[in-house]
Amino acid sequence: MTWETTALVGAVGAPFLTAVLIFVLGEHRDAARSRINLAGAALTVVAVVAAAVAARAGAPDAYPSAGIALLDIGFSLRADMLGVLFAVVAGVLWLITTVYAIGYMSHASDRARFFGFFSVCVGSAIGIALSANLLTFFVFYEVLTLATYPLVIHSGTPAALKGGRTYLTYALPAGGALAAGVVWLNLIAGPVEFAAGGSLDPALASTHPGALIAIFALLMLGVGVKAALFPLHGWLPAAMVAPAPVSSLLHAVAVVKAGVFGIARIVLEVYGPLGHELGVTQVLAALAGFTIIFGSVRALAQDDFKKRLAYSTVAQLSYITLGVALASPIAIAGGIAHLAHHAAMKITMFFTAGAVAEEVKAYRVSEFDGLGRRMPLTMTAFSLAAIGIVGVPPVAGFTSKWLLGVGGVDAGTGWVVAVLGISSVLNAAYFFPIIHRAWFRTPKPEWAHGPAAGKPEGDMRMIVPLVITAAIGLAMGVFAGADLSPASWAQTIAGWEFPW
Amino acid sequence: MTEWIMRQLPALVILVPFTAAPLAYLLGTKFGRPIALVSALLSQPLAVLLAMRVSREGALRYEVGGWGGPLGIDLVVDGVAAVMVLVTTVVGLFVTVYALGYFGDRERYRFFWPLWLFLWGSLLALFLSGDIFNLYVCLELVSMSAVALVGLTLRREALVAAMRYMLAAILGSLFYLLGVALIYGAFGSVDMQTLREVIRVDTTGQAALALMTVGLVLKTALFPLHFWLPPAHSNAPSPVSAVLSALVIKGSFYILVRLWVDVAQPAAFPGVSTVLGVLGATAIVWGSIQALRQERLKMLVAYSTVAQIGYLFLMFPLVTGGGPAAADAWMGGVFHAASHALAKSAMFLAAGTVLARFGHDRIEGLGGLSRRAPATAMTFGLAGVTMMGLPPSGGFVAKWQMIRASIESGQWWWAVVVVAGGLLAAAYVFKVVGPFFGREPEALDEADLDPGPSPWTMEGAALALALGSLVLGVLGQPLLDLIMVSAPALVTGVTP
Structure with missing residues (x-):
């Protein structure tokens, strides 16, 4: 080897x-x-x-x-x-x-x-x-x-x-649908390898249009569950x-x-241009757009911190889906870059949830008043990640939103910009109250003077990782123009994915 | 010497357990145990060599004693026979290792060793038989030793179950034998190779095949003739349960496949394939729902067998039309038999470990098992992956081929059955595995007092079988290729 x-x-x-x-x-x-x-x-x-x-x-x-x-x-x-x-x-x-x-x-x-x-x-x-x-x-x-x-x-x-x-009730039937889709596709198109720009023979669009649409639906049913696409x-x-x-x-x-x-x-490296020809990616894009708004609205209503983050994830994942479903290399780059960007930012937030729960037993947003005093490093990292998701430069989330928006216009789908705009407002609406509570509300008496003297704000094995991931999220935005940044990497890929 | 062994391989694989069986009987428990182990170990290279020889040279025909047909007994080893021999031998080894720990050297179980070795030899003889009368003889040998093994503990429920099993088995054999007699009378031969050319679709031929099919379906426990299976398989000692579910029912199924796919042309009997397929589909649904309703682990596993048998019968409607779909269905069906053998024996052995250790197998009492017996819990979970047909497992490869065959032959409804069956299997597998990860039952009663871990050979043998069923899902291609070696003309589209 x-x-x-x-x-x-x-x-x-x-x-x-x-x-x-x-x-x-x-x-x-x-x-x-x-x-x-x-x-x-x-x-x-x-x-x-x-x-x-x-x-x-x-x-x-x-x-x-x-x-x-x-x-x-x-x-x-x-x-x-x-x-x-x-x-x-x-x-x-x-x-x-x-x-x-x-x-x-x-x-x-x-x-x-x-x-x-x-x-x-x-x-x-x-x-x-x-x-x-x-x-x-x-x-x-x-x-x-x-x-x-x-x-x-x-x-x-x-x-x-x-x-x-x-979880299983969603995931196992999805697996069945995916299996059926893969077998069927394999029968129609032969053994297909993933290939940039799509691997299906373009002639199939005219010989098997119905089957290809049905297969696409089965495949999306399969992967859509893990991608948390509405209604899955x-x-x-x-x-x-x-x-x-x-x-x-x-x-x-x-x-x-x-x-x-x-x-x-599946969209880029199996169906490629066929997806747009058959009209299935347009449907996918619309569904992703809806999921973005839907997830954000649901996140607003959650007091449980982890649930709020989960609904935020539902919405953010659809940014990626939306990006790859649009017929524009810029949007594709935005979607792929968001895969890395969102990972760094959201993992920071869930790390925060765990650290806070372990250290001060706070599980609900309403219990976060003044938490910034008690756990300053943690809440700084969280705040950084949160403004990144909202799309404030220079944190990474901004870069992907920018690419997606420009790509939306490029693909001739102006509604994407509106969705992104509404989503950003909603992101701010569910994250800024947390930041506000943590830093500007009066803390509980025992939190007012910060962590106990001489002691760290929590288990450092938990605090250090979340600081690092927040820093990664920031760096991916600040150095988005660098040669090896996820954004540049994604743009390189998108050029090959969209040669048509 | 090497050359002689290679030439005599078909006879040698059968001779090893058949020689060991009487020795184990005569020398008693003390020597029966090592004899069984030596026989099991000795069988491994022989089965592997046989499979290698078949995949290299194609089907083998071996004349026992050099007599040759129609007077002598001919052994025929084609791809599917080699696969079944291989599976029997591998499952046999791990069941033997498990049984060494399970039965210990208790005198009460001294008959296990000779009976088990005899059953092993009979199964191999069955898979290698080239004529339908020898198949009958082997079928009887298999049934009789299996019935005796079910009643081994002499417990009341076991004896009742064994009796019910014996009645079903005898009835099945009689039907089959009647069919054989009709065929011999009408066509003058019992040799399958000859019959393939002379068999006609007339009243006698139809009656004979109908009788044989009913008999074999009863012995394979296809819904609605499965009534005898759950009590027999769940009340037998666990190593026996494993062998019954993994191998014995595959014996009668194997004959059915030989008859329909190899000898008779199923297209000439419209309706039969569909009926078998519909019964198979019903078995999948019915068996799974029944499994879900069970409160005892071994009953659940036994009903899972009823369900999994159903998949085997989906082969018939899919293979009937010939063409590429037939090849896929053939590979899928045989591969399913193989991977189910590994996974189901693993499940029964794991259930046996639980039963032996905690004195009960009530599912509600098995909470937190992954803490108390991690290897056994893992075994059950991994074997469950094959039951569900999820990758990476042999069950997945089999179902892939079945789904493929369904779409290929335009009978997509069987694909729906296959997928839905996987989900139903998931329901009963997770009914058991979910609580394994949960809390221990709150009130541990007397029977739950834990005497401590089981011998590692028991847990290890079961885990090895479960892992084997997973390995088939990634490294299964050589076995798929072997299944196609000298496959029936209907499947390959080539007249031999």
């Missing part, structure tokens, strides 16, 4: 190997488990970065790949520009989340199970990112579905089990019963982005 394929296989394999070791190690060897987990995550980061370097060197059509024969398609991995973007996001944030989770879970039970399945989830997310075709994608997609379940119900309470049931979003708020690291990495990054990433792959 060349170093490129080693990196490719290692990026997917390292988290799974970590999981096996964690399971074998058992419940009681905490120190060894933490070391293995951190080493595995670090190794994954090295591998995904190496895969990214290889992808960039091979772009746009000499990507490293590896695979084995399975059915008539093959089980194969490939490190392409779009895939490694998601893989790097997932890998780097996993390393940071591992530190956070070791702190957060230090008093929880069933840690071996938790960290084991967590690693499986990350491995599947990276596998989804680096899949070369729909069969491979589907395999990892379903592993992710199943491996998330034990994490959602980790606490084992009846409420958690109920949240888990809701209901599981996400219910899944907030999960421990904070799960909400942070999985329900803000790995799982939900696996869904929108799937949408991007």
Whole structure:
């Protein structure tokens, strides 16, 4: 194997190997488990970065790949520009989340199970990112579905089990629809590999229009659940019963982005121009536009902090869907860039939720009065991420919104600008009150003088990660013009995705 | 020497367990255990070599004692036979390892070893039989040893279940034998290769096939003739349950497939394929709903078998039309039999571990199992993935092929059944697995006193089978290729 394929296989394999070791190690060897987990995550980061370097060197059509024969398609991995973007996001944030989770879970039970399945989830997310075709994608997609379940119900309470049931009720039928869609497409179009600009034969649009539309619907039903596309979003708020690291990495990054990433792959790299010709991407764009407004309105009404963040995620994910569904390279770049941008910002916010809950037992927005005094670093990081989501420059969210807006005009769909405008107002309406409460309301007496003298504001294993992710979110916006920023990376990809 | 072994392989695989069985009987428990283990280990390379030889050279015909047909007994090994031998041998090894821990050296269970080895040998002989009368003989040998194994514990419920099982088995065999007699009378041969050319669709032919089909359907426990299966499979000792659900029912199904796909041309019997398919679909729905309603783990697993048998029968309507859909359906059906064998034996063994350790298998009492017995909980969950047909698992590859065949042949409704069946399976799998991650039951009664972990060989054997069913989902291609080696003409479209 060349170093490129080693990196490719290692990026997917390292988290799974970590999981096996964690399971074998058992419940009681905490120190060894933490070391293995951190080493595995670090190794994954090295591998995904190496895969990214290889992808960039091979772009746009000499990507490293590896695979084995399975059915008539093959089980194969490939490190392409779009895939490694998601893989790097997932890998780097996993390393940071591992530190956070070791702190957060230090008093929880069933840690071996938790960290084991967590690693499986990350491995599947990276596998989804680096899949070369729909069969491979589907395999990892379903592993992710199943491996998330034990994490959602980790606490084992009846409420958690109920949240888990809701999750499965959405996710499993979606998997069935996805399977049917993939098999059917495979029959009509033969074994299709993902390819920038679409991989379906254009002639199919006239020979099988009805089937292609039905297949598109099945596929979207499949990936739309994880992408929390209206009306398939209901599981996400219910899944907030999960421990904070799960909400942070999985329900803000790995799982939900696996869904929108799937949408991007299918819309851009399978259907390509056929999607617009058949009219299906227009419908998808409209649905995404509606979800943006819908999610934001629902977020307004939530007092539970994590639920508010969850509905915000519902809305923000549809930015990505909207971007890839519009017929403009600028909008596509905006959507893809938002995949990375939103990840950094939203993970910061969920880290905050966990840190606050652990340190001062505050779970509701209405309990946040004066929290800025008690946990200054945490709330600074949160505020930074929040204004980023709203779209205030120079935080990363601004960059993606700008690209999406310009792209909307470019694609001849002016309504997109209106949706973005309304959404930004709503984002501000549900995030600024939190910032206001934290910094400008009178704190509880015991919070007024900050953390106890000589003590940090919380477990530093939790505070440091969220400061780092907030800084990443800021840096991705400030240096958006740099050569290696997600925004530039996304623009490069978008140029190939939209050659027509 | 090597060359001699290679030549005698079809006979050797059968001879090993058939030699070990009487030895185990004569020498008693003390020696029966090591004999079984040696026999199981010795069988592995033989089965693998046989599969390799078939995939390299195509179908083999072996004349026992050099007599040759029509007087002697011919063994025929094609792709599907090699796959079934391989599956039996692998499942057999892990069940044997498990049983070593499960039965220990208790004298009460001394008959397990000879009976199990005898059953093993009979199953292999069945898969390698080339004529329909030998198939009958093997079927009887399988049934009789299986019935005895069900009643092994001599507990009342077990004996009642064994009796019911025996009546069903005998009835099934009789129907089958009547059909064989009619065919021999009308067409003058029992050799399947000969019959393929001479069999006619006349009254006798139809009557014979109808009788044989009813008999075999009863023995395979296809809905609505499944009544005997849940009590028999759930009351048997767990290693026996595993073998019954994983392998024994596949024996009669295998004969049915041989008859319809290989010997008779199903297109000449319009309606039969559809009826079998509809019954299969009903079995999937009915079995899954019944599984969902069970309160005992082993009953749930047994009803899951009733449901999973249904998928096997979807092969018939899909294969009938020939063409590429037939090939996909053929691969899907046989692959399903293989992966279900691994996963279902894993499930029954895991259930057995629970039963042996906690003294009960009430599902409501198994909360928090992932804390008390992580390997067993994991086994059940992983085997469940194959039941649901989710990737990466053998069940997924099988269902992929079935869905493909459905769309390909324009019978999309079977694809709906396959997908819906997966969701129903998810319902009963998560009914069990969900609470594993939950809290321990609040009031642990006397029976719940935990004597501590089970022997690692038991938990390990079950986990290995579950992992095997997952591995098939990624590395299953060689097995898919093997299934197609010298496949029936209807499937390949090539007249041999």
